Amino acid sequence: MNRDFHHILAAYWEQFLFVLPKLLIALVLLAVGLFIASRLSALLGRRLHRRSADPLLADFLTQISKWVLGLIVLLVALNVLGFTGVVGSLLGAAGVSAFIVGFAFKDIAENFLAGVILAFNRPFRIDDTVQIKDLVGHVVALNLRTTLVRTFDGKHIFLPNSMVLKEPLTNYTRDGDLRMDFLLTVELEPADTPVVATTIILRYLQTVPEVQAGLRTPYVNLEKATTTTADLRVYFWGDAEDYRRGVLQLKSRLMQQVKQELVGAGFSVPALAG
Incomplete structure (x- = not known):
């Protein structure tokens, strides 16, 4: 032995x-x-x-x-x-192998093919701000299996490419411009009209460099009016290159400044809403 x-x-x-x-x-x-x-x-x-x-x-x-x-x-x-x-x-045996591997690793193959489609279709670029389902953040990278998105609170989320391809995707910064709006309620005196308040708002917006003019000039819509109040929705366009620190901070600043302008003109603004 x-x-x-x-x-x-x-x-x-x-x-x-x-x-x-x-x-x-x-x-x-x-x-x-x-x-x-x-x-x-x-x-x-x-x-x-x-x-x-x-x-x-x-x-x-x-x-x-x-x-x-x-x-x-x-x-x-x-x-x-x-x-x-x-x-x-x-x-x-490439054909048979492809079938077997594709069946056994369906998710991997699906995410890889979705990555190829996303790479050539290009619904977003690096640093674009996108929303997929409830997730909003900057695109960091497109890998073979996943798309890396960094949220505004610093989290890195790896999303399967197949999900990014299938789900509705909102790109906030692709065109470089983004329209935002906010709603304010103005109390009117008997001699006042919503037109007077609208004129004050538009006159102020024309002095803000970050607010775009020309074809995308700001405007105000009257949404509801009573004998004593008027609900005015203010629309403006801003540069969306930096969505969080750019457009959203501009909106916050405009809401405060518009209220001050109206109060300075003798109006009372009891409510502001985004």
């Missing part, structure tokens, strides 16, 4: 010594190949960033190139080890 066991160990040792040179060559080739693949993908990424106006697409294509080059290096290493038949079988 011991003799047979020693024979088996000796046979395995001889096979290991026979395979060892190929194994060392394959490992060296794998290490060098992965290093070169990483450098090539980085070089491709830099060129894409220089020539493309869309860093989101450039990052996504760089990630794909890194994975493709790594897979090629792995197949070459397997071929050096003598697994030519395995490599041929993998390539020859």
Whole structure:
């Protein structure tokens, strides 16, 4: 029994010594190949960033190139080890393998394909403010499986690409301009009319540099009026590049200043609403 066991160990040792040179060559080739693949993908990424106006697409294509080059290096290493038949079988059965892998890893494949569609369709750019369901934040990155969004309170949320593709997506900053509004209630004296209050509001808004004019000039709608009060909704356009600190702070400042302007003109403003 011991003799047979020693024979088996000796046979395995001889096979290991026979395979060892190929194994060392394959490992060296794998290490060098992965290093070169990483450098090539980085070089491709830099060129894409220089020539493309869309860093989101450039990052996504760089990630794909890194994975493709790594897979090629792995197949070459397997071929050096003598697994030519395995490599041929993998390539020859690509259709069957794709079906099996696609079924077994349905979510991964779905998120990857959704990432490809998002990268080329480009419903958002880096740093755009988007809303997906109840989540609002800045787009940080588009990865092979997830979209990274940073909320305004500093949380990093990794959303599956398939969900981002399927759910309604609101982009607040894509066009660079955003219309906001707020509602105020003005108490009227018998001699007053809503037109007087509206004129005061518009005159003040025209003096604020951050409020856009021209084709997107501010305006005021009368939503409800009684014998003593008028509900006025004020609409204005602002620069949406920085949604949280830009437009929302502008809205807050305008609400306070408009109230002061009306109070200074003799009106009473008992209520303000966003």
